[in-house]
Amino acid sequence: TQLLEQSPQFLSIQEGENLTVYCNSSSVFSSLQWYRQEPGEGPVLLVTVVTGGEVKKLKRLTFQFGDARKDSSLHITAAQPGDTGLYLCAGFNSGGSNYKLTFGKGTLLTVNP
C-alpha cells in the first residue's frame, strides 16, 4: 500500500498570511489529487496533478507535483477565513484488479479573521 504523509497536521493562521501544506510518499504516483472538505460536507476536488514538475494555479492556491512524482505541495497566498477546512491529498493505489483512491491524513487549516 502506498502511503501519503501530510504535514502539518494542524495549522492555525491569521487572515492574510501565506501557508504551504505538504504531501509526501516513498512511492511514485501517476497522479495526485487535492481535496478540501468543510465541516458537515463531503470532500470537493480542487485539482489533479499528473506530470512531474507540474504547477497548477487556482486563484490564490498553487499546487505543485514533484519531479519524481512522489510528493506534492499546496500553497495558499493571502489566506482568508473561507479557506478554513480539511485539506486532503489523495492518490490511486492498487487494490487488486483495480485502483482505489487513498487519502493522506489531512491538514486541518483554520484561518482566523
Place this chain on the structure above:
Amino acid sequence: DTEVTQTPKHLVMGMTNKKSLKCEQHMGHRAMYWYKQKAKKPPELMFVYSYEKLSINESVPSRFSPECPNSSLLNLHLHALQPEDSALYLCASSQNLVLSWGATNEKLFFGSGTQLSVL
C-alpha cells in the same frame, strides 16, 4: 446535475436497530463508493461498486451490507452496529472504475454524508 445526494443527513440508532443509508447520482457514473470518516480523520474506503457489481470490500464487518439496486442508487444497510461505528459515512461516484496505473486521474464526486451516531 453534478450532485451526489445522500439521505438521511443525520441518523441516530441503537445497537439493535436496522437502518439504511441511501445515495443517489444522476451523472451516469458507473462506479460508486462508500467511505467512512471519523472526526478530523481522512475518509477510509469501505466498498466500491462498478457496473452495479461489488468490486472492492475493504474487509468491512458484515454488520455493514452494501447494495446497488441500479446504476444510480447505492445503499448501505446497517444492523447491530457498535458505538465505535459512529462516523460520517460518505458516498462518492466516478465516471469509471480506475483499472490501470496510468489512468489514475479519475475524479470522484462526494455526497455531503450521513452523520451516524450509534447509542
